[in-house]
Structures are given as structure tokens and as C-alpha cells.
Amino acid sequence: MNEHVRLTAWVRGRVQRVGFRWFTRARALEIGGLSGFALNLDDGRVQVVAEGPRAACQQLLDWLHDGDTPGRVEGVTEIWDTPRGGYEGFAIR
Template sequence: MIALRIYISGIVQGVGYRAFTKRLAHSYALSGWVRNLPDGRVEVFVQGDKDVIWDFLKQLWEGPTAGRVDRMEILKEVPSHEERDFTIRY
């Protein structure tokens, strides 16, 4: 299991990006969370199988139709045993 923190920049707020990310994470059976940041980025914490997460990242880059991803910053994290589901944080 690996865990990543991802900062996504572009047109990612107000376009359904968090809901898209949650649905995608559920389809891959990943755990973690997604939230908007005050600076216009979206932050994602995700954990699960390495190969599955790489596929998840490719889909995050595509994003929802109304959005546009310009940049993704990916940081390795320590897996959290507290995360059992994938949620939207506010």
C-alpha cells in the first residue's frame, strides 16, 4: 500500500472536480479524501495499491469535462489507518 498527497492546479474548483475525484476513488476502491484549497487548488490524499493509484492519477489528470488540469504536484505520504473510505472534506 502507498499513500500520496496531490495538489492539483488549473480550473479545478466549481466544475465538479471533488465529486469526480470521489466517484473515481470509489471505482478504484481507494481510501482518502479531497478538498478545495483557498488558493484555487484541489488537495487529494489517497492510499491503496500502487498500480491502482497510478491509474487513478492518470484519470485525475483528465478530470471532469468542465475542468482543466494544468499541474499536479505529487508527494509521498505515510499510509493512514484512519482512512477507510474516500470522502469530500469541507
């Protein structure tokens, strides 16, 4: 089960102006094999897009749900899709 996938997650809570995107990028790089980005949205959520092996994306999603993240995560909504490519590493946007 090493298929490559695209995970898009929207993280709700106190997740802006607390270093959340930076820590998300650091976690993605620590997991390895992931490309994508973390982006602050106008409504206060952070959007996380990660492409790579399903197990690595799941590990990042688990961290978003239950990890030692900065701020306070109140909920995560995610969708899974086929990868689109075009990302160089994992960026903060």
C-alpha cells in the same frame, strides 16, 4: 508490486466549483481499494489524498493528469509516502 502507499496530489487549474471533488471521489470508488479525500484549498487548488495499493493510486494519479476531469487541470504535483490510515472510504471535504 501491490504495496500500500499514500499519494498526496495538488491539482492546479480551474478545478473548484466544477464538480471536481465529486468526480475524483467517484473515480477513486470506481478504481476500488482506495481511501482518502478530496479537499478544496484556499488558493484555488484541490488536494487529493489517496491510500491503497500503489497500482490503484497510480491509476487515480494518471486520471488526475490526463483523464476526462471536469474543469481544466493545468498541472498536478504529487508526493508518495507510507500510508497513515484512519480514513473511512473516500470523502469530499
